[in-house]
Amino acid sequence: MTAVGATNVGSVLINFDKDLRTNLREVSLAPGEFSQLSYKALSPRLAGVPLRKGQEVGGFRLGSTIVLVFSAPNTFKFDIQADQTVRMGEPLGRIY
Helix, strand or coil: CEEECCCCCCEEEECCCCCCCCCCCCCCCCCCCCCCCCCHHHCCCCCCCCCCCCCCCEEEECCCEEECCCCCCCCEEECCCCCCCCCCCCCCEEEC
16 A cells, blocks of 8 residues: 655545654755665564554645555455545455
């Protein structure tokens, strides 16, 4: 899962990382550069941070979006439509 902060997003919040600070004025990147942070080392077995189903990961101040990329079995079917609003905890689809 990737939190994508759009132009004018105040900051990205990650609930399990209270020290994370994004969009700091004192940190400037040249055009085309980016910064990256990974939590893979926190749980070598799970390759990340274990979360319960429906558990909130974090949020945005002033809004933005989440990009979710995952491998699904051939029997997975989405239950949502393009541009549909999805709230925390709502299923995106199911395995049939």
